[in-house]
Amino acid sequence: MVEVRDVSGAGELRACQELQRKAWGITEDGYVVPVATMAAAQKVGGLILGAFDEPDRGLIGFAFAFLGKLDNRLVLWSQLTGVHPAHQSTGVGRQLKLEQRRRAKEMGLEAVAWAFDPLQASNAAFNLGVLGASAHRYEPDMYGSRTDALNVGLATDRLIAEWETSGEPHGHTSRWPDAVELIASDASLAIDVNTIPSDASHLTVEIPARISDVKGLGPSASADWQRSVRDAFQRAFAAGYIAVGFSRENPARPRYLLERR
Numbered sequence: 305m306v307e308v309r310d311v312s313g314a315g316e317l318r319a320c321q322e323l324q325r326k327a328w329g330i331t332e333d334g335y336v337v338p339v340a341t342m343a344a345a346q347k348v349g350g351l352i353l354g355a356f357d358e359p360d361r362g363l364i365g366f367a368f369a370f371l372g373k374l375d376n377r378l379v380l381w382s383q384l385t386g387v388h389p390a391h392q393s394t395g396v397g398r399q400l401k402l403e404q405r406r407r408a409k410e411m412g413l414e415a416v417a418w419a420f421d422p423l424q425a426s427n428a429a430f431n432l433g434v435l436g437a438s439a440h441r442y443e444p445d446m447y448g449s450r451t452d453a454l455n456v457g458l459a460t461d462r463l464i465a466e467w468e469t470s471g472e473p474h475g476h477t478s479r480w481p482d483a484v485e486l487i488a489s490d491a492s493l494a495i496d497v498n499t500i501p502s503d504a505s506h507l508t509v510e511i512p513a514r515i516s517d518v519k520g521l522g523p524s525a526s527a528d529w530q531r532s533v534r535d536a537f538q539r540a541f542a543a544g545y546i547a548v549g550f551s552r553e554n555p556a557r558p559r560y561l562l563e564r565r
Contacts, residue, residue: 305357305358306355306356306357306358306364306365306396306399307355307356307358307361308353308354308355308356308399308400308403309353309354309356310346310351310352310353310354311342311346311352311353311354311363311366314339314343316354316363317339317342317343317352318339319354319363319366320337320342320352320354320363320366320368321336321337321339323363323364323365323366323386323388324336324337324384324386326388326389327386327387327388327389328386337368337383337384342368345368345370348371349370349371349411350368350369350370350371351367351368351369351370351380351404351407351408352366352367352368352369353366353367353400353403353404353407354366355387355391355396355399355400357391363388364387364388364390364391364396365385365386365387365388365391365396365397365399365400366384366385366386366400367382367384367385367386367400367401367403367404368382368383368384368385369381369382369383369404369408369416369418370383371413372417374415374417374464374466377414377415378413378414379408379413379414379415379416379417379466380404380407380408380411380413380415380416380417381416381417381418382401382404382416382417382418383418385397385400385401385404385418387400397430398430398434398435401416401435401467404416405467405469408469409469409470413469414468414469414470415466415467415468415469416466416467416469417464417465417466417467418431418464418465419443419446419462419463419464419465420462420463420465421460421461421462421463422442422461422462422463422511422533422537422560423458423461423511423512423515423526423529423530423533424515425511425512425513425514425515425550425552425558428463428511428550428558428560429477429550429552429558431465431550432465432475432476432547432548432549432550432560432561433475433476433477433549433550433551433552434475435467435473435475436467436472436473436474436475437465437466437467437473437475438465438466438467438546438547438548439463439464439465439466439546439547440464440466440541440545440546440547440565441463441464441541442461442462442463442464442534442537442538442541443461443462443463443464444459444461444534445459445460445461446460446461446462447460447462448460458519458526458527458530459530461530461533461534463537463547475548475549475550476548476549476550476551476561477549477550477551477552477553478549478551478553479508479551479553479559479561480505480506480561480563482504482505482506483506483507483508483561484498484500484501484504484506484507484508485498485507485508485510485559486498486500486507486508486509486510486536486539486540487509487510487532487533487536489510489557495532496532497532497535497536497539500539500540500543504564505563505564506561506562506563506564507540507545507561507562507563508551508559508560508561508562509533509536509537509540509547509559509560509562510557510558510559510560511529511533511558511559511560512529513555513556513557513558515529537560540562543564544564544565545562545563545564545565546562546563546564546565547560547561547562548561548562548563549561
């Protein structure tokens with residue numbers, strides 16, 4: 305049994321800090337959100353949700369969000385959502401995100417938004433395929449160089465997910481038959497970014513099944529993938545496409561699904 309509720313008091317905020325270290329392998333204190341920052345955000349429209357495991361009521365997940373603005377509309381910006389490694393892939397993250405969206409709707413906000421690494425297939429599948437968020441912004445090296453386990457060795461490129469609070473979101477997980485593949489790849493090496501045909505309604509952008517495996521081949525392999533994926537998304541977004549889903553029909557070659565809007 306998991307209870308999702310507001311985090312309360314300095315002790316629980318410190319538990320959120322420790323969870324940041326465990327969830328992402330953070331070893332540098334500069335990457336951990338200070339207790340004072342989280343406490344202040346709670347006072348002015350921010351939202352810090354905790355997932356507490358029953359019966360010991362220990363913190364196993366949390367989500368930290370604050371008010372922000374995209375395209376001149378107020379959104380709930382979800383800066384962090386983390387789950388203890390022992391409880392990942394158990395639905396805790398989904399519970400936190402759904403409560404975040406419900407709270408944002410109660411606040412009269414049109415969307416929840418957050419940044420995520422476009423090379424992390426599990427995050428892409430969750431954000432676009434499971435939750436039904438979409439993306440049409442690509443931010444190169446958004447945070448600058450980082451040394452934590454997930455980011456070391458690569459620029460901190462990010463896609464911006466936008467999750468509308470109205471209606472029932474639905475993420476696409478099946479490729480369209482007419483989709484044009486933007487990236488041509490061979491084994492674990494991205495080779496080229498194809499030209500977008502002027503009449504294409506749907507596109508796909510392939511990424512590695514596990515970027516950690518590519519990193520094991522050396523820094524140039526993962527950097528090549530990042531450059532190709534960055535180029536593909538920037539071209540597609542400039543041409544008016546939006547990422548609306550993620551396919552793992554071929555587990556070895558997962559793909560973002562984009563359509564023209």
